[in-house]
Amino acid sequence: MLFSRPLGLILVGGGSHGAWQLGAVAALAEAGLSFDRVIGTSIGSITGAAYVLDEIPQALKFWRGVSDLRLMRFSPRLSPFSLFSDEPLWETLSYIKEETAKSRTRCEFTVVALCKDDGRHHYARFTPNGAAGWDGPLVGKLIASCAIPKVFPPVRLTVDGVERQYIDGGAIGREWPSYEAMAGCSDVLLLHMFRPEEVRGLQWVKRLRRDPLGRDVESALAGLLARERPPRVWRLVPSRRLGYSGFWFRTEDCAPAIDLGYEDARAFLKDPGPYKV
Numbered sequence: 001m002l003f004s005r006p007l008g009l010i011l012v013g014g015g016s017h018g019a020w021q022l023g024a025v026a027a028l029a030e031a032g033l034s035f036d037r038v039i040g041t042s043i044g045s046i047t048g049a050a051y052v053l054d055e056i057p058q059a060l061k062f063w064r065g066v067s068d069l070r071l072m073r074f075s076p077r078l079s080p081f082s083l084f085s086d087e088p089l090w091e092t093l094s095y096i097k098e099e100t101a102k103s104r105t106r107c108e109f110t111v112v113a114l115c116k117d118d119g120r121h122h123y124a125r126f127t128p129n130g131a132a133g134w135d136g137p138l139v140g141k142l143i144a145s146c147a148i149p150k151v152f153p154p155v156r157l158t159v160d161g162v163e164r165q166y167i168d169g170g171a172i173g174r175e176w177p178s179y180e181a182m183a184g185c186s187d188v189l190l191l192h193m194f195r196p197e198e199v200r201g202l203q204w205v206k207r208l209r210r211d212p213l214g215r216d217v218e219s220a221l222a223g224l225l226a227r228e229r230p231p232r233v234w235r236l237v238p239s240r241r242l243g244y245s246g247f248w249f250r251t252e253d254c255a256p257a258i259d260l261g262y263e264d265a266r267a268f269l270k271d272p273g274p275y276k277v
Helices: 015-030 043-052 056-064 087-095 098-104 138-145 196-201 203-208 215-225 251-270
Strands: 007-011 037-041 074-078 081-084 108-115 121-126 155-159 162-168 187-191 232-236
Touching (some): 015 251, 037 043, 043 108, 187 215
Antiparallel strands (some): 108 121
16 A cells, blocks of 8 residues: 655654664664654654664664663652653663754654643754754653653753753643644554553553553544544554563563564555554
8 A cells, every 4th residue: 555645753752662663663664664753752763763874774663672671770869859860861862963863853853841840842843954954952852752751850941042951741731632743644554553542541540640551642642533634544453462561671571573674564565454543
């Protein structure tokens, strides 16, 4: 099936389930699919950066050896309260250099985070060579997008001349996140790491002031589809439950998830019809 352009890609959060998401994106790219716009939230922003910077092989290596990285390093802080250090993620993404990233960015890329100080979502926009905007620093925005409240510390960033604290883009703020970055796309593919029955059964995450499994995705998608000229949207989810916690960054879980992502993306490309929203 030929998709119409501009073609958009929405990558939602889900912690270590991002291994499945990356496998799916890798399979889509290997099949020759290219995207004009990408928006990523939480681990979806890391997946998005791998695609946009043409670093999918590096990202696959990361997930297939993730146990060695010890991403969940217990290092509690009282103010602001958090249980784990974000240093491993800074170390992992240290290969991304700002100026090199500008020249390697192959399409428009949006990273979603939430400003903890004013409760509003921040949409950092990155374009090839920075020609139409570059809301850097890229690595800082990626790590902020992954800063799950109470789990990882917020990231202090200067935006519009003001230094504030930023946290996970799936966190609940004054409003739900938006997929406005997809406006103008003819077709959009959304990769969601949780099956519908899981979304209904895991709403307890709202207690963490975070709702990446359901309402933020549905609300943002509804807003996109309510536009005067909405895009066609396909939603790809795992063909079976991944069967491990999104906080378990273990190779024995993530490597099979990558393989399943490959299988699911290939099945989607073979017959996209059932995935149409």
